[in-house]
Amino acid sequence: MKTIQNLSITVLVILLGFTQGFAQMNGQEIMEAVYNNPSGENIQGQLEMRLINKQGDTRVRELQQFIKDEGEVEKTIMFFLSPADVRNTSFMNWSYNDGRDDDQWIYLPALKRVKRISSDSKSDNFMGSDFTYDDLGDRHPSDDTHKLLGEEVFNGYDCYIVESIPKDKDYMYSKTVTWVIKENFIGIKRDFYDEDGDLLKILQIKKFEKISGYWVILNTQMHNVQKDHRTEMIFSEVKLDQPIPSNKFTERSMTLGR
């Protein structure tokens, strides 16, 4: 299960893909191309998370994060920069490729102790945002049945529209529909439908750039239309493929701050 590894910068790894041939592709092929879009191995940068409720109240959190892919396990560590009363709180996630549940730790500076935490499922929201852990992970294309619905120009990009229906009937979404940019296989928009088939959330990529040869999403927004709650994630100072020492991802490192 890959989840936290992909948390943020990689959020959109799912949605990235490298350019394929010109032949007419089917839904399955398009989603595979998106999945196979390369992302860097070591990622670091700053994340600003803006949570906006229906009254328009906004809460802002700033984090510094590091992600390292060690093959069998992908490790993420994040340090809170603000708000002030949670500064230096850190969160670490180890995600295993063999299907084991993720390990998660949190360090609360006020308690001066690292605690393990566990969450019930991938359908839990990440840090009170509108993203579930699963939304942040890169869901394997073989988990869904894909169908090319058509093509459309969206935000000035020529896009494929692909509908994906999970093979697992109990999955939290009954279907998703993704707008994929033809030229670079970046998923630029995705609609999520709930168990009853009603539109639940809309994901939109507001800004993406090519950094160190990888397509990187810099601004993305998830809008839960049923609750009218939004989460905006803004990435900055993104660095890819720069070595991060393994001991960055330890309980001790969590207590030291970034």
Next chain:
Amino acid sequence: MKNQINTKKLKLYSWLVILITLAISAWFAWELAGNARMETDLDEYMPKDHPAFVYSDMAEDWFNIKDGILIAIENPEGIYNPGTLNKIKDITKALQDMETIEDADVTSLYTADNIVSSEYGLDVKAFYKRTPKSEEELTELRELVIANDMVQGRIVSDDETVALVVASITDSVFSMQFYEDILAFADSYEGPENIYVAGVPIVEGTMAYLGPKDMKKMVPIVIVVIILVLYFVLRSIRHTISTLAVVLISTIWAFGLMAVLGISIYAVTIMIPVMLIAIGVADGIHLYSHLQLFLDEHPGATVKEVISDMIHNMWKPVVMTSVTTAVGFISLLTSEVLPIKYFGLFTAFGVLMAMILSLVFIPAFGFVFGISRKKKKQQAKAEKHSFTERLANNFALATIRHKVFVISATVILLGVSIFGIQKVWINSSFLENFERDSNIVLTDAFVNKHFGGTSSINVILESEDKDAMIRPEVEKLIDEMQTEVETLALVGNSFSISDYIRRMNQVMHADDPAFDVIPDSQEMIAQYLLLYEMSGDPENIWKVVDYDYRKANVTIQLKSDNSKDINQAIEILEKYRAPFSELQVEMNYAGSGYKALVFTDLILTGQIKSLLLSIVIIIILLALMFRKVSIGFIGAIPVVLTAAISFGVMGLFNISLSTTTALVSSIAIGIGIDYAVHFIERYKIYALQTRDKGLTIRETMHHSGRAIAFNAFVVIMGFLVLLFSVFPPNRSLGALVSFNMFISFIATVTIMYLVLYKSNIFFKNKK
């Protein structure tokens, strides 16, 4: 010849009057049938711009405060078995699937977050997803619930036989259809578990529908009884029909006008026909009573002579009584509550229409259909005549002879009433409108016995400062306030942000009960909340605190919606206003329970204000009409006595003031003034005619006293029918209207008459 033409013309005009009246009525009735709109959303009754309501509505929006429908699932064997747990899950999911209910608004053991300490540290998870089957799983679940006091005693009863599913709905969702659906829904899950449905929306809904429904059933019976008694008194089918027609037509006009103007029918609107029936029959009775007496004296008079004498003698008191009554009702426009304003306005309109109809329709009816003359022989009539006359004479004389008794009785009654008035209390309880053994009351008691309470008020804390609500000193004060208010027997539970913090503090310290307290550091609290958000469903926390921790919502659950009880809780909460204020935290209230409290208070203070205002207006009007200041005060005697004794009795017998019972006091004005004016006008006429005080009182008592007695008798009999209503508020309405009629009648013919007699008014100048 000329006379005949005149009579013919008269008949033609009379037909015209009747036809026009009927045509207008038909039009209004048609409008009414097409446009009438019943308003059942209680929020629509409340003045939107009143600060308490504006604030409460805002707070309800901030924290998603809604009224909960409580579905209790009882299994006497205990709930920890696969069947019952599955039922809890099924009911929860079925409610979440309803279009009118949002998923997050359903709370049960199935949806609750369980904050527990695990071998790792902290864990927030569901109590169960798949229904546990094995003995170990069931035992494990049971132990989890027992260990979590955010759940035990709140959604699972302490004796483990009852579990709650709470569905919060907005007021606008509630409709008769919804009400029936939800009851049918609950019913379909019955067996082997017992299913109960309670909660504020259910009680309000039952109230809003049961009251008018019962009235619809009872009013026709009231009318039938009034017809019978009217006939018994007037001894004429024609007179009975025309008297009643005036009442019914004026009611149709009042309602028709509301429909034409697009004003919805509110629950208090059903009081309009009640008022119009009680007040409207007076005109007809007095007219026909006068006509009867004239006929007794002039048996050979023509229809035209009889009717013109009737109108000539009676138009003045009819106009005076109606105008004063109408002005009395118009004083209700000072009320802040819209439906009450409409009630006052349209009752006044109805009263004036009844006046016009009495003076136009009744004569027209007489010309067309003729008048009833006594068919019995002169002899028998004379005898009967002399009997009522003798009774009136004796009564008039006895009253004067026993003046000391009358005066002291009045003073004592007034004294006792004033004592009683001080004990009058206001009750906004909806539940107490139902029978003690009714299903709704029993269910409520059942749920209250096992859980925190079916009613609630919300304390809203607010500060200018960001993060104010996570400051330890604020959290501790909230906790302290909750602890103190929970010492009241009627407060079952309270819930706030501090419950979360205490729970997490304990869990983060290896479940050590010593840490079931608010920590001393704000960082700690902030980090707990962050942890909670990362571990669980953050949605739940926004019901107790807002986004930037500027505001908090403390829910106090009450086992009663009785105003005395709510005020008792508020009294304790108020003690914390000053300490909170020292921390720059402002305290306010919100929620439907609190709004009901404020609303009832508004109705009652408005009612009492307008009652006092209308008494002043009546005194002035009477003084102007009779051109004597003293008459103003004498004429107000029945009104004041009726109102005072009516409130006094309520205080002494512990009958609480509610919306309905308070409005009945308006009837004291309408009726008291009618009796007084008719009596004084007659007294004045005879005084000027005879200049003999003895003769004047006898004649007045015989003429006016008789009509007043008839009037009181008819309405009392009619309204006593309401005592058989199945809806307690309608029963007290019937009893109070009858009682008010009786007091008005007695006060008019005893003490007011005595004061009038002793004052020598209308005789002084002539001497």
